[in-house]
Amino acid sequence: MAYRRNGAALARSTEAPALHPDLPLDRILIGDCIAELEKLPAASVDLVFADPPYNLQLQGDLRRPDQSLVDAVDDAWDQFESFSAYDAFTRAWLLQVRRVLKPTGTLWVIGSYHNIFRVGSALQDLGYWILNDVVWRKTNPMPNFRGRRFTNAHETLIWAARGADSKGYTFNYEALKAGNEDLQPRSDWLIPICSGGERLKGDDGKKAHPTQKPEALLARVLLSASKPGDVVLDPFFGSGTTGAVAKRLGRHFVGVERDREYAAYAKARIDAVEPEAHEAIVQAPAKREAARVAFSAVVERGLVKPGTRLVDDRGRYEATVRADGTLALGSVVGSIHRIGAIAQGREACNGWTFWHVAGPKGLVVLDAFRETVRAEEKAG
Amino acid sequence: MAYRRNGAALARSTEAPALHPDLPLDRILIGDCIAELEKLPAASVDLVFADPPYNLQLQGDLRRPDQSLVDAVDDAWDQFESFSAYDAFTRAWLLQVRRVLKPTGTLWVIGSYHNIFRVGSALQDLGYWILNDVVWRKTNPMPNFRGRRFTNAHETLIWAARGADSKGYTFNYEALKAGNEDLQPRSDWLIPICSGGERLKGDDGKKAHPTQKPEALLARVLLSASKPGDVVLDPFFGSGTTGAVAKRLGRHFVGVERDREYAAYAKARIDAVEPEAHEAIVQAPAKREAARVAFSAVVERGLVKPGTRLVDDRGRYEATVRADGTLALGSVVGSIHRIGAIAQGREACNGWTFWHVAGPKGLVVLDAFRETVRAEEKAG
DNA sequence: CCTACGTTTGAATCCAGGC
DNA sequence: GGCCTGGATTCAAACGTAG
Numbered sequence: 006m007a008y009r010r011n012g013a014a015l016a017r018s019t020e021a022p023a024l025h026p027d028l029p030l031d032r033i034l035i036g037d038c039i040a041e042l043e044k045l046p047a048a049s050v051d052l053v054f055a056d057p058p059y060n061l062q063l064q065g066d067l068r069r070p071d072q073s074l075v076d077a078v079d080d081a082w083d084q085f086e087s088f089s090a091y092d093a094f095t096r097a098w099l100l101q102v103r104r105v106l107k108p109t110g111t112l113w114v115i116g117s118y119h120n121i122f123r124v125g126s127a128l129q130d131l132g133y134w135i136l137n138d139v140v141w142r143k144t145n146p147m148p149n150f151r152g153r154r155f156t157n158a159h160e161t162l163i164w165a166a167r168g169a170d171s172k173g174y175t176f177n178y179e180a181l182k183a184g185n186e187d188l189q190p191r192s193d194w195l196i197p198i199c200s201g202g203e204r205l206k207g208d209d210g211k212k213a214h215p216t217q218k219p220e221a222l223l224a225r226v227l228l229s230a231s232k233p234g235d236v237v238l239d240p241f242f243g244s245g246t247t248g249a250v251a252k253r254l255g256r257h258f259v260g261v262e263r264d265r266e267y268a269a270y271a272k273a274r275i276d277a278v279e280p281e282a283h284e285a286i287v288q289a290p291a292k293r294e295a296a297r298v299a300f301s302a303v304v305e306r307g308l309v310k311p312g313t314r315l316v317d318d319r320g321r322y323e324a325t326v327r328a329d330g331t332l333a334l335g336s337v338v339g340s341i342h343r344i345g346a347i348a349q350g351r352e353a354c355n356g357w358t359f360w361h362v363a364g365p366k367g368l369v370v371l372d373a374f375r376e377t378v379r380a381e382e383k384a385g
Numbered sequence: 386m387a388y389r390r391n392g393a394a395l396a397r398s399t400e401a402p403a404l405h406p407d408l409p410l411d412r413i414l415i416g417d418c419i420a421e422l423e424k425l426p427a428a429s430v431d432l433v434f435a436d437p438p439y440n441l442q443l444q445g446d447l448r449r450p451d452q453s454l455v456d457a458v459d460d461a462w463d464q465f466e467s468f469s470a471y472d473a474f475t476r477a478w479l480l481q482v483r484r485v486l487k488p489t490g491t492l493w494v495i496g497s498y499h500n501i502f503r504v505g506s507a508l509q510d511l512g513y514w515i516l517n518d519v520v521w522r523k524t525n526p527m528p529n530f531r532g533r534r535f536t537n538a539h540e541t542l543i544w545a546a547r548g549a550d551s552k553g554y555t556f557n558y559e560a561l562k563a564g565n566e567d568l569q570p571r572s573d574w575l576i577p578i579c580s581g582g583e584r585l586k587g588d589d590g591k592k593a594h595p596t597q598k599p600e601a602l603l604a605r606v607l608l609s610a611s612k613p614g615d616v617v618l619d620p621f622f623g624s625g626t627t628g629a630v631a632k633r634l635g636r637h638f639v640g641v642e643r644d645r646e647y648a649a650y651a652k653a654r655i656d657a658v659e660p661e662a663h664e665a666i667v668q669a670p671a672k673r674e675a676a677r678v679a680f681s682a683v684v685e686r687g688l689v690k691p692g693t694r695l696v697d698d699r700g701r702y703e704a705t706v707r708a709d710g711t712l713a714l715g716s717v718v719g720s721i722h723r724i725g726a727i728a729q730g731r732e733a734c735n736g737w738t739f740w741h742v743a744g745p746k747g748l749v750v751l752d753a754f755r756e757t758v759r760a761e762e763k764a765g
Numbered sequence: 766c767c768t769a770c771g772t773t774t775g776a777a778t779c780c781a782g783g784c
Numbered sequence: 785g786g787c788c789t790g791g792a793t794t795c796a797a798a799c800g801t802a803g
Contacts, residue, residue: 088509118518118543122509125502129468135778137535138498140520142573144762149569152558154544155517155609158571161541163498172781177709178532178793183720184681184710189529189794191538193522193573196685197761221685228709229535254708285691286708289718293780293792342790351452355791442778449774450793458776499778523775528794531779536795540776578775581798596776 024257025049028236033248033260033268038240041261042101050105050259051175051235053112054226054247056218057098059119060091088123095120095127098240103131105238109173111136113226115162115218125163133165136174137192141222144197164230175230179291190229196221205244205270213270214244223250231256233286245271252278255286296382298375300341300356301330306381308374315341315360318368322348324360332360341371404637405429408616413628413640413648418620421641422481430485430639431555431615433492434606434627436598437478438463439500440471449530458595462643468503475500475507478620483511485618489553491516493606494543495598501541513545516554517572521602524577544610555610570609576601585624585650593650594624603630611636625651632658676762678755680721680736681710686761688754695721695740698748702728704740712736721751 024030027046034041102112112133114124128135139162146158166174181190196219203220205213223246231237233255239247242260244267251258252275262268303309304326311328324332324344332344339347341356348354357375361368404410407426414421441463447455465471482492492513494504508515519542526538546554561570576599583600585593603626611617613635619627622640624647631638632655642648683689684706691708704712704724712724719727721736728734737755741748 118505118515121518122502122505125498126506129502135498137537138501138541139535140522140539140573142520146571152562152569153556155519155572156569157517159520159573161518164535169778176533180707180709180711180718181681182532183718183723184684185679185720186677187720187722189532190535191526192535193520193539195682195762221682224685224708225681281708282692284705284707284713289707289711289713297782297790299790340790352448353452353789353791355793357791439776440778441776444778447777447779448793453773455777456774463776497776497778499776523796525775525796527775527777528796529777529779530793532793533779534777537777577797580775580796584775584798592775 024234024236028257029259030236030257031248031252031259033242033245033262033271035262035265035268037263038261039097039101042098042105042240045105045238045259047104048107049236050238051107051110052227052231052237052256053102053106053110054223054237054239055098055102055112055114056216056239056241056243057095057114057116057120057124058241059117060087091120092123092127095124096131099124099127099131099133102238102240103133103167106167108167108171109175110167111171111174111230112165112167113162113230114165115141115160117157117160121161121163128163128165132168134167134169134171136164136166138163140193142193142195144195145200146198162226175232175235177229177232177288177291180289181229183289194222194225196225199246205274214267217244218246220246220250220253223247224254227251227254227256232288242271243267245274248275249278253281255280255283296379298378299330300371302378303371303374304328304330306378308377309362309371313362315362315371316368317345317348317359318361318370324348332356404614404616408637409639410616410637411628411632411639413622413625413642413651415642415645415648417643418641419477419481422478422485422620425485425618425639427484428487429616430618431487431490432607432611432617432636433482433486433490434603434617434619435478435482435492435494436596436619436621436623437475437494437496437500437504438465438621439497439596440465440503441497441499447530455527455530456592456595460595471500472503472507475504476511479504479507479511479513482618482620483513483547486547488547488551489555490547491551491554491610492543492545492547493610494545495521495540496543497537497540501543505543508543508545512548514547514549514551516544516546518543520573522573522575524575525580526578542606555612555615557609557612561609574602574605576605579626585654594647597624598626600626600630600633603627604634607631607634607636622651623647625654628655629658633661635660676759678758678762679710680751682758683751683754684708684710686758688757689742689751693742695742695751696748697725697728697739698741698750704728712740 025046028049116124141160141162143158146156149156199217199219204217207213227250236257237247237251238259240261242262245260248258248260248271304311309326311326313326315324315326324334327333331338332341334344334348337347341360342354345354345356345359346352357372358370360371405426408429441458443457496504521540521542523538526536529536579597579599584597587593607630616637617627617631618639620641622642625640628638628640628651684691689706691706693706695704695706704714707713711718712721714724714728717727721740722734725734725736725739726732737752738750740751
């Protein structure tokens with residue numbers, strides 16, 4: 006089944022990820038989640054964010070925790086039936102999501118203790134590989150009125166890859182670290198609930214959707230695990246927070262929503278979103294994605310001459326540069342990395358940061374010469 | 386099957402809870418968890434704390450950036466053939482625990498994303514009724530050394546009653562609130578991992594148990610959900626943290642541990658514990674949480690928009706805010722601190738006080754926005 | 766005695782690309 | 785697909801030693 010491409014929103018990334026031609030980009034598909042997912046092409050989506058519903062019976066219990074109602078579901082068989090139905094539903098949509106995910110794609114699901122254990126177990130049973138569970142801590146949760154439990158001040162997100170052997174998933178580690186006081190990002194996030202002007206209201210002034218998620222939460226997810234131009238699928242689109250944030254951050258979205266009223270709210274909301282300036286969202290190149298430079302190229306260009314003696318920063322070890330870009334340590338010859346490792350008696354070593362050349366102003370680390378080569382290649 | 390009562394430890398509560406005559410109070414039962422639980426009388430235990438195997442599935446070894454090897458939890462007791470084997474084990478011990486719990490009793494289980502979804506699902510399937518999931522946030526978790534995931538900075542506890550119709554369980558709401566600056570106790574707890582003098586060491590100076598839990602965590606559990614004189618059962622006793630804290634806080638314990646060496650460590654540890662004076666058994670005040678704010682949180686909350694141009698107080702330097710909370714200075718991207726340092730050609734810089742936003746009434750220092758975030762968080 | 770600095774360590778499912 | 789190798793990657797807290 007083919008969809009006509011919505012040409013309005015184009016990938017603005019210089020990386021230009023491959024977009025599947027049959028994806029209904031930047032649109033809300035109205036219909037049953039599983040039926041609509043079945044129409045989407047396999048291996049076409051970079052990221053999935055899912056905020057699935059609770060089991061209805063559980064939701065009723067949660068809203069009215071008085072004893073008479075609790076007594077009514079004191080039937081183990083009845084409970085099993087309801088959990089079982091929820092599990093079947095969960096497996097069905099998880100299976101479809103797994104089909105449409107690219108091999109490098111990942112899934113985020115959010116839930117509370119009512120359903121997240123079912124979802125997590127189903128994920129694992131279907132072969133997904135959990136990368137993290139993440140806790141959304143709410144600055145302003147609803148208090149516990151009766152004082153019989155802890156205030157429910159968090160929800161749980163699960164981040165998972167398609168399988169244990171999945172490689173190459175997107176995780177914008179360096180950007181996240183730079184935005185977090187230069188500390189690596191943790192699995193606990195502190196974010197306010199959605200309220201105030203961000204909360205969609207109907208004509209009656211009441212909230213348009215009961216469980217609207219804050220844009221800050223979706224922004225954290227998309228900035229963590231997607232690139233500009235990526236396709237983000239939300240099978241439970243609701244009020245369209247995923248779409249609004251995707252548009253703002255230069256990602257494509259595909260939304261599925263059963264309720265026409267919710268979908269209408271979502272469409273109007275997204276239409277009003279102004280995308281961020283291109284410069285504010287382009288991907289900063291991560292160090293691990295920088296162009297590879299061979300040490301032989303450094304030697305070939307005469308930046309380091311054959312015969313040069315290299316030392317570590319404290320002068321404990323010493324090796325000699327050979328014309329072919331290898332190092333010699335006594336009679337042992339190998340790469341800058343292998344010789345660095347052997348010199349220290351270790352398994353591994355990054356030769357670029359370990360070895361130095363003694364210059365007129367002191368030691369110069371090899372990495373500086375690599376940067377010179379990279380700059381030359383960029384200019385050339 | 387009857388056990389002789391250990392008369393040394395007596396309930397010192399004025400409430401004098403009924404103690405079952407066949408309980409082996411304040412003792413460690415050595416043997417298989419399920420077999421030992423089967424010997425205990427039904428409906429005799431007030432609280433269960435369980436720290437079951439996590440079923441970690443570690444691939445190769447893991448090294449820190451300095452190449453040192455991480456001491457992994459690779460013990461045989463943590464290995465299971467499959468998820469279904471783990472599930473069967475989980476159901477078996479949960480079933481026995483449910484049998485020995487009093488009608489008013491509750492269960493706490495701790496786990497990580499490797500196992501907690503299995504445990505939570507099994508709980509629900511067996512008819513337990515979840516009261517809360519609680520997040521133990523670690524002040525000092527082990528970092529993620531490869532930068533490929535979020536730092537795993539928390540573990541999850543599930544607090545559950547025997548069933549949906551359970552009434553009269555213990556929750557010391559007033560004491561918890563009084564100990565928390567008169568705020569309701571929340572479902573996220575900030576507690577350091579067990580290290581330093583509290584960590585049990587063998588004669589060789591190495592840790593006696595790979596996963597010893599902090600006493601502060603157990604104290605929070607026991608003070609929340611038990612009374613002095615209550616019986617606390619731990620089916621995976623390990624290094625005996627539950628027993629040590631129970632004795633200190635005037636609760637009885639029953640421990641089950643398969644490993645004789647662990648049990649010996651636990652017994653010696655508990656023997657050395659001095660119980661608190663009766664008057665002192667109150668809730669310890671919660672640790673004040675660090676008010677560290679990330680610049681990404683300022684951007685996420687819309688206080689500073691992506692694309693905003695920042696300047697220093699004299700307008701000499703200029704940088705652009707990006708959606709992920711980093712700054713761009715020409716083609717260089719980094720944290721507010723790094724970019725501030727690079728702009729000035731210095732080693733370091735406090736970006737919060739260096740950078741300003743040009744507003745209608747002049748420059749506004751970034752620090753002002755940080756204060757806004759702190760105020761929001763405090764209000765929550 | 767205190768301060769400074771280096772070393773060690775913690776429940777972890779921790780790489781990607783080329784041949 | 786399997787093997788090999790280049791080379792990227794860490795934070796808080798406790799403890800030991802030097803000065």
